[in-house]
Each structure stands twice: as C-alpha cells, then as structure tokens.
Amino acid sequence: MDKDEKMLHMLMDFDPTIRFAAIVDKTGTIEIYSQRDGLKNLVPFDETKQTLKRALHAWDENTRVKSFIGNGKYSIASYKKIKRITVPLGSGRMLFCTLNNEPMKKGIFSNKKSYGHLADMGKILSIVDFIKEQK
Amino acid sequence: MARYEKVLNMLMDFDENIRLAIISDTDGKILVSSKRDSVNLQVPIAETKRALKRESDDWIDRCKSADRVPLGEPLYHITSFDKSKRITLPIDAFHMLFISIDNTPMKNTKKKSYGRMVEMGKLLSIVDFVNTFE
Numbered sequence: 001m002d003k004d005e006k007m008l009h010m011l012m013d014f015d016p017t018i019r020f021a022a023i024v025d026k027t028g029t030i031e032i033y034s035q036r037d038g039l040k041n042l043v044p045f046d047e048t049k050q051t052l053k054r055a056l057h058a059w060d061e062n063t064r065v066k067s068f069i070g071n072g073k074y075s076i077a078s079y080k081k082i083k084r085i086t087v088p089l090g091s092g093r094m095l096f097c098t099l100n101n102e103p104m105k106k107g108i109f110s111n112k113k114s115y116g117h118l119a120d121m122g123k124i125l126s127i128v129d130f131i132k133e134q135k
Numbered sequence: 136m137a138r139y140e141k142v143l144n145m146l147m148d149f150d151e152n153i154r155l156a157i158i159s160d161t162d163g164k165i166l167v168s169s170k171r172d173s174v175n176l177q178v179p180i181a182e183t184k185r186a187l188k189r190e191s192d193d194w195i196d197r198c199k200s201a202d203r204v205p206l207g208e209p210l211y212h213i214t215s216f217d218k219s220k221r222i223t224l225p226i227d228a229f230h231m232l233f234i235s236i237d238n239t240p241m242k243n244t245k246k247k248s249y250g251r252m253v254e255m256g257k258l259l260s261i262v263d264f265v266n267t268f269e
Contacts, residue, residue, distance in 0.1 A: 043204045068178045070217025080207025115256045122249045
C-alpha cells in the first residue's frame, strides 16, 4: 500500500462521517480515491471536478498572502447536508474530502437550529502530517 | 446599511479574535467594514480586495451548484492559514460577510497546533438573529 492509499484508509477509518476522500494532482485530475461502501453519490462526478478546479485555483491564489499570514492549512465549504474539505499536500497536489453534515437527531430538550457537525480538523491534519513524515 | 453595521458590531463584540469584518457586494466591493482598534492589518488591503472578489465569484458558483444538486443551503467557507482564518458566508442574496480571525497558536500549546477553533454556530446565529429582526 503506498502513502496516498494509506492516508485515505486512515481518514476513512478515523471518521465515519467522511463519505468520499480523494487526492488530486495540480490539474484537478483524481489520482486515487476512496468512497464509503453503501453510500450513494450526492454530487455527479462532473460537478465534483468543477469544485476541485475552483479549490485548486483558490489555493494557488492563497500563496499570494503566504508572506503575511503563513501557509494555507485547510479549507472547509459547509452546506446544510455536506462539508467539503481541502488540504494542500505540496507540489500542487490536494486532499479532498466530503463529509456528512446532516444535523444529529434533535435532543429532547433542544429545539435549537443546527449548523451541522464539527469537523475534527486537528485529527485530519495530524493524519496528513503523519503520512507525510513516513519514508 | 444599518443591518450590516449591526451584524459587524455584534460579531466584533462576541469574538475578540476577530480582527476585521467586511460586508461586500457580488463584485467584491466593500460596503461596510469594521477593524479592531488594537490590531494592525496583517494583509494589505489590495490583497484582501482581490480575495473578496474571488470569494464572491466562488459563492456564486457554490450557490448555483447547490441549486443543481442536493447539497442543502450553503452555510460558510473557511480558509485556515498559520496565522489567520478567513471566513466568508452569504449574508443575503447579493451580499457576503468576510471575517478575518486571529489563528496564532495559544502560548501554552505543547503539541503541534493546527490553529484555534472558530465557533461557527455562534457566528451564524448572530447573522440569523439580525436577519430575522430587521
């Protein structure tokens, strides 16, 4: 198993809300991906490709502010039903994950509006760093 | 415009890590802004304006995408950097809220820090609150 494959496996094992994880190259081409068994694609592949291109362009632009606020770590685009996460991996490559964001069932004592699940970015980034450090 | 000023004031009062908050239109033009007195801008305003324009275009794409496929209502976008987090969200059909938040690690962090957590639920509830009552 190579490093990229290992990263996707670890992410899928760590977080059951991850529906889809992929690593893309600098042109937006998916090099490797993993999809959770039993889940249907919410978004057609063509639509995902557009999202990937937009995200790559944004990371390219973000390098303009590196000298002021440091390196880019991750981005999260949150919708009511899903979250899309991107993490730059270096050399123009990028990790892309789709997470379930459907609200938990309402508790008996809570009628508050839900703004979705919390994405444990610390854990996700620590998996990425762990794999990067492997020889 | 008073509604937008109210949102910015409430956000600045709620979270002291917010350095800059802006309401812009779909072209990325700044309509109202609020900067915390005690801080200097980390990023030159020209770069922030460029980011506003790109984020506005991206939000138009995201909203169109949400109309085509069942993603649900678009809520927010966060980009996290070593020293800062940038948050954008559509505040209504034609305007975007941009927030820049301090993301430098706390002093007492022993492990590697991946930045501070942002209470998005609270930020979104402030926006919803002002939108509901105005």
